[in-house]
Amino acid sequence: MDKLSLGTLGQHLQALRLARGWSLSQLAAAAGIAKSNLSRLEQGNGNPTLDTIWRLAVQLGVPFGTLVAPIAVPLGEDGVEVRLIDQGKDHPQVDAYWMRCAPHTLRHAEPHTPGAQESLTLISGALEAGPEGATKMLVAGDSLTFAADQPHAYRTHDTWATLLMTIVYTGQGDTL
Amino acid sequence: MDKLSLGTLGQHLQALRLARGWSLSQLAAAAGIAKSNLSRLEQGNGNPTLDTIWRLAVQLGVPFGTLVAPIAVPLGEDGVEVRLIDQGKDHPQVDAYWMRCAPHTLRHAEPHTPGAQESLTLISGALEAGPEGATKMLVAGDSLTFAADQPHAYRTHDTWATLLMTIVYTGQGDTL
DNA sequence: ATAGAACGTTCATTTAAAGGAACACCACAA
DNA sequence: TTGTGGTGTTCCTTTAAATGAACGTTCTAT
Known part of the structure; x- marks a missing residue:
C-alpha cells in the first residue's frame, strides 16, 4: 500500500x-x-x-x-505514467492525456476505433513515436499527428519524455 | 488571489x-x-x-x-479559467495549459516573448482564436498553431470552450 | 410490531498542527 | 568593537483536526 x-x-x-x-x-x-x-x-x-x-x-x-508527488516518479509497470486531463463531450469526442515515459521504454498501443486521430506534443525530453514502422523522432516543442486506428508505439532512448496526447475519435458512424 | x-x-x-x-x-x-x-x-x-x-x-x-481540483468551474473575472498542466525544462521551453472559456467571452492576450508559438486543441465546444484580425473558428478536435509574439485573442460565442494550449518559447537568443 | 444492522449525523474528548516569541547564528556597516 | 537586520531554528501556547461513542434514521427480517 x-x-x-x-x-x-x-x-x-x-x-x-x-x-x-x-x-x-x-x-x-x-x-x-x-x-x-x-x-x-x-x-x-x-x-x-x-x-x-x-x-x-x-x-x-x-x-x-x-x-x-514523490521526487522519483512512481511509474506504471512499463515505465509509462498516464493521466487523463480532460474528456470532451461533443462530437467528435476528444480525450486529453498527460503522459510521461522513463528512459529506455517501449510501449505498444493497440489500434483505437476507426478514424481516431492521435496528436502528441513533446513538453520535455525526446520521444520516438507514431504508427508501427513509421515512427518519428520528437524533441521538446515538436508535435506529431497520426492515425491511431492502427498499431502504434512510443519509445524513449536515453532521456525521459513528457508529453501531451490528444485522441480525436472522428468516428465515421457519428451522424449526430 | x-x-x-x-x-x-x-x-x-x-x-x-x-x-x-x-x-x-x-x-x-x-x-x-x-x-x-x-x-x-x-x-x-x-x-x-x-x-x-x-x-x-x-x-x-x-x-x-x-x-x-474545482468541480464546478470557478471562473476568473473575465470568464476564463486557466490551469498549468506541466512546464518543460528543456530548450525550447514548453508550457502546457488546460483552459476553459465561458460563453460570450472575449479575452485579449499580450504578445509573448519573440519567437513564441502557441498551439490550441479544442476538447469541447467552439472557439474563435488566433492573432488579432486573423482569428479562426475551431470546434472539438480542431487544432490551431500561430505565432504568439503578437497580440492575439480568444472568443467564444454561444457555447463553452475547453481546450489544451501549449506555448513553445522558441527563444531565438537561446544558444545553449 | 419489533429486533437487528446498517446508514450518516452530532457531540465531547484527545491529539497534534499552527501560531508567536525567543533564541543562536551569520552578515555587513558604523 | 557593537550594533542592526537578516537568516532558520526551538520552544510554549493556542487552536482546531481527528477520534470514538452516542444518537436518530431507515430498511429488512423475524
Missing part, C-alpha cells in the same frame, strides 16, 4: 523555494503562515493542513500535486 | 465514493480514518490533514490533486 512520505514534501518545498531565491521567512510571510510551521515542514516533520499546502502551492505557483 | 474552497473537496469525495458504490462507513474504515471525520469533510467543513487526504486518495485510486 502507498505510504505518505513526509520527507518528500519537505524536499520539494525547500527545492522550489530555493529555486526562486526566496528565504524561508519570505515565503512564510507571503503565504500567510508561521515560519515555524514552514521550517518544520521543510525538515520533513509535520503533517500539514490542506489550507497550509494550498497557500504554499499558490505562492510557489505549482499545480499542487507537485508538492506531494 | 486563489482561495481554497472546502466545499469542492467534499463534493469530490462524495461523488467518487458514491461512484464506487461505497458507504461512508466503508470508505472511512478502509482508509483508516474516523467516519465522523469523513462525514465532516464531505459536508464541506474542515480542513483535512495531508495524511487524511492521502489515505482517501489512495483508497479512491485517484491522483490526489483530483480531490481538491
Whole structure:
C-alpha cells in the first residue's frame, strides 16, 4: 500500500523555494503562515493542513500535486505514467492525456476505433513515436499527428519524455 | 488571489465514493480514518490533514490533486479559467495549459516573448482564436498553431470552450 | 410490531498542527 | 568593537483536526 512520505514534501518545498531565491521567512510571510510551521515542514516533520499546502502551492505557483508527488516518479509497470486531463463531450469526442515515459521504454498501443486521430506534443525530453514502422523522432516543442486506428508505439532512448496526447475519435458512424 | 474552497473537496469525495458504490462507513474504515471525520469533510467543513487526504486518495485510486481540483468551474473575472498542466525544462521551453472559456467571452492576450508559438486543441465546444484580425473558428478536435509574439485573442460565442494550449518559447537568443 | 444492522449525523474528548516569541547564528556597516 | 537586520531554528501556547461513542434514521427480517 502507498505510504505518505513526509520527507518528500519537505524536499520539494525547500527545492522550489530555493529555486526562486526566496528565504524561508519570505515565503512564510507571503503565504500567510508561521515560519515555524514552514521550517518544520521543510525538515520533513509535520503533517500539514490542506489550507497550509494550498497557500504554499499558490505562492510557489505549482499545480499542487507537485508538492506531494514523490521526487522519483512512481511509474506504471512499463515505465509509462498516464493521466487523463480532460474528456470532451461533443462530437467528435476528444480525450486529453498527460503522459510521461522513463528512459529506455517501449510501449505498444493497440489500434483505437476507426478514424481516431492521435496528436502528441513533446513538453520535455525526446520521444520516438507514431504508427508501427513509421515512427518519428520528437524533441521538446515538436508535435506529431497520426492515425491511431492502427498499431502504434512510443519509445524513449536515453532521456525521459513528457508529453501531451490528444485522441480525436472522428468516428465515421457519428451522424449526430 | 486563489482561495481554497472546502466545499469542492467534499463534493469530490462524495461523488467518487458514491461512484464506487461505497458507504461512508466503508470508505472511512478502509482508509483508516474516523467516519465522523469523513462525514465532516464531505459536508464541506474542515480542513483535512495531508495524511487524511492521502489515505482517501489512495483508497479512491485517484491522483490526489483530483480531490481538491474545482468541480464546478470557478471562473476568473473575465470568464476564463486557466490551469498549468506541466512546464518543460528543456530548450525550447514548453508550457502546457488546460483552459476553459465561458460563453460570450472575449479575452485579449499580450504578445509573448519573440519567437513564441502557441498551439490550441479544442476538447469541447467552439472557439474563435488566433492573432488579432486573423482569428479562426475551431470546434472539438480542431487544432490551431500561430505565432504568439503578437497580440492575439480568444472568443467564444454561444457555447463553452475547453481546450489544451501549449506555448513553445522558441527563444531565438537561446544558444545553449 | 419489533429486533437487528446498517446508514450518516452530532457531540465531547484527545491529539497534534499552527501560531508567536525567543533564541543562536551569520552578515555587513558604523 | 557593537550594533542592526537578516537568516532558520526551538520552544510554549493556542487552536482546531481527528477520534470514538452516542444518537436518530431507515430498511429488512423475524
